[in-house]
Amino acid sequence: MLKIFDTEIISNAEVSANIFKLEINAPELSQIAKAGQFVQVKISDEFTLRRPLGIASAKNGVVKIFYRVIGKGTEFLSTKETGEHLNILGALGNGFDTNINGRILLIGGGMGLAPLLSVAEKIDAVDVLIGGRNKGEVDFWIKEFRAEVDKIYITTDDGSLGSRGFVTSLLPEVLEYEDYAALYTCGPEIMMRGVYKIAVENNLPCYVSLERRMACGLGACLSCSIDTASGRKKVCKDGPIFDAREVFYE
Amino acid sequence: MNEQLKTEICGIKMNTPILAASGTFGFGEEFTDFVDLEKLGGVMVKCITLKPRAGNKGVRITETPAGMLNCIGLENPGVEKFLTEILPRIKNKMNVIVNISGNSVEDYGELAKLLDVEGVAAIELNISCPNVKDGGIIFGTNPKAAAAVTSTAKKFTSKPVIVKLSPNVTDITEIARAVESAGADCISLINTLMGMEINIHTWKPTLGNITGGLSGGAVKPVAVRMVYQVAQAVKVPIIGMGGIRTAADAIEFFLAGAAAVAVGTANFANPAVTMEIANGLENYLASRDLNLRDIIGKVKI
Numbered sequence: 143m144l145k146i147f148d149t150e151i152i153s154n155a156e157v158s159a160n161i162f163k164l165e166i167n168a169p170e171l172s173q174i175a176k177a178g179q180f181v182q183v184k185i186s187d188e189f190t191l192r193r194p195l196g197i198a199s200a201k202n203g204v205v206k207i208f209y210r211v212i213g214k215g216t217e218f219l220s221t222k223e224t225g226e227h228l229n230i231l232g233a234l235g236n237g238f239d240t241n242i243n244g245r246i247l248l249i250g251g252g253m254g255l256a257p258l259l260s261v262a263e264k265i266d267a268v269d270v271l272i273g274g275r276n277k278g279e280v281d282f283w284i285k286e287f288r289a290e291v292d293k294i295y296i297t298t299d300d301g302s303l304g305s306r307g308f309v310t311s312l313l314p315e316v317l318e319y320e321d322y323a324a325l326y327t328c329g330p331e332i333m334m335r336g337v338y339k340i341a342v343e344n345n346l347p348c349y350v351s352l353e354r355r356m357a358c359g360l361g362a363c364l365s366c367s368i369d370t371a372s373g374r375k376k377v378c379k380d381g382p383i384f385d386a387r388e389v390f391y392e
Numbered sequence: 393m394n395e396q397l398k399t400e401i402c403g404i405k406m407n408t409p410i411l412a413a414s415g416t417f418g419f420g421e422e423f424t425d426f427v428d429l430e431k432l433g434g435v436m437v438k439c440i441t442l443k444p445r446a447g448n449k450g451v452r453i454t455e456t457p458a459g460m461l462n463c464i465g466l467e468n469p470g471v472e473k474f475l476t477e478i479l480p481r482i483k484n485k486m487n488v489i490v491n492i493s494g495n496s497v498e499d500y501g502e503l504a505k506l507l508d509v510e511g512v513a514a515i516e517l518n519i520s521c522p523n524v525k526d527g528g529i530i531f532g533t534n535p536k537a538a539a540a541v542t543s544t545a546k547k548f549t550s551k552p553v554i555v556k557l558s559p560n561v562t563d564i565t566e567i568a569r570a571v572e573s574a575g576a577d578c579i580s581l582i583n584t585l586m587g588m589e590i591n592i593h594t595w596k597p598t599l600g601n602i603t604g605g606l607s608g609g610a611v612k613p614v615a616v617r618m619v620y621q622v623a624q625a626v627k628v629p630i631i632g633m634g635g636i637r638t639a640a641d642a643i644e645f646f647l648a649g650a651a652a653v654a655v656g657t658a659n660f661a662n663p664a665v666t667m668e669i670a671n672g673l674e675n676y677l678a679s680r681d682l683n684l685r686d687i688i689g690k691v692k693i
Binding site: 188357 | 416
């Protein structure tokens with residue numbers, strides 16, 4: 143059942159340039175949230191639409207969200223302080239399957255690492271491949287993932303940390319070290335397509351978390367509709383997690 | 393349910409005069425965690441066309457000052473799937489008002505005929521969608537075409553016919569009179585105002601369809617003015633809509649002459665908003681010892 147929650151901000155701090163970590167006190171939401179789900183955050187009465195943000199962690203009554211300031215809504219959100227209340231609609235979307243037998247490799251680029259963190263905290267046999275533009279963009283992710291995964295692989299575009307290049311450059315090598323049951327990925331679409339291609343070559347299931355602009359988050363407004371191998375789907379309700387074969391079919 | 397809010401519009405019995413506007417409320421079932429659908433006067437379901445439509449490509453929504461632009465482009469599963477899969481699921485749960493759009497006058501007639509079935513409370517002719525090239529608004533900006541669509545739909549259905557007007561016209565009363573003369577049982581207004589946003593970094597339009605329909609709080613004064621003008625011009629009941637977010641907003645529309653109101657964009661920010669508006673309206677009337685009819689069209693000029 144979906145609900146609107148009145149939550150209290152525990153902290154809302156910049157962890158890297160324009161990237162914020164928001165922690166809210168939301169006991170009921172933290173219990174019902176599944177890995178990979180998202181919430182619709184009300185910014186204020188002045189904003190017509192909520193902002194859809196991925197749940198990065200939901201445990202011990204606390205829900206953690208990461209967001210990049212990219213427009214007026216997220217800019218306003220970044221000014222909210224500890225103790226202020228936040229009206230949140232959730233938990234939305236289908237979520238990742240966390241009952242898969244075998245080891246999962248999470249592959250994330252930039253803010254795409256947020257929903258993957260929620261998977262890492264729910265399952266034991268899991269590694270992560272982190273990609274970002276530079277050291278500053280991946281450092282805080284490494285800190286977040288450290289306690290939740292066994293191995294962390296890192297790539298940066300400029301080589302300031304880990305291997306120089308994209309996650310797709312390192313991925314084939316990672317797949318040689320370890321047998322994985324599935325790949326879960328989230329990030330820029332071009333990256334996810336690249337991951338999917340490598341998954342196909344290695345005969346591995348691949349699940350992707352998609353991002354689209356959305357108004358309602360409930361499957362009503364059709365802002366986030368996409369074409370899939372099995373017809374039109376709504377990212378907010380049928381997703382945001384899809385079997386990569388369904389969405390990258392062409 | 394409070395008796396005071398019960399009303400009847402062209403034969404449709406409504407528990408409250410608060411409806412959900414087409415395109416903002418899916419098929420009603422998406423909102424059951426937040427809304428008692430029976431407490432709504434009706435749900436104007438997502439626009440239905442003869443054939444399924446995928447809608448427009450690219451970005452489909454963007455927030456604007458006190459509002460939003462959309463260019464969904466009438467994505468829908470088509471009338472056949474609506475009749476066989478969706479209607480059976482929803483028909484006993486709410487007053488189902490089916491919004492329809494076509495590429496020709498004949499399309500509207502055919503849709504009206506196909507939807508003349510048990511479980512449909514009324515049909516709403518969408519002659520005002522600004523987001524499709526081949527239909528809709530062409531019929532809503534010309535009085536003769538609007539009348540032709542209305543009389544054709546009337547000919548093929550026993551259901552009440554509501555005509556949804558576009559604000560993108562010079563004189564909305566001209567269109568309102570034309571559809572009333574052609575047999576419209578009720579008029580709903582306003583659909584969205586055509587708008588556009590340009591990204592100053594890329595110099596490209598934000599929306600995939602270049603232009604979109606503006607809705608939300610920003611359009612409310614335009615909508616109130618148009619409801620007031622149309623109420624002076626026609627005798628058929630009016631369902632007023634455009635930027636309603638609170639009971640106070642809804643009351644303005646009643647005073648302007650609306651017999652019922654529909655809530656659209658506000659459902660996105662608060663999926664329970666229709667219930668809050670119904671309660672607020674009830675309190676407003678009760679505290680003044682008034683009935684709904686005591687405020688309809690009672691703006692003091």
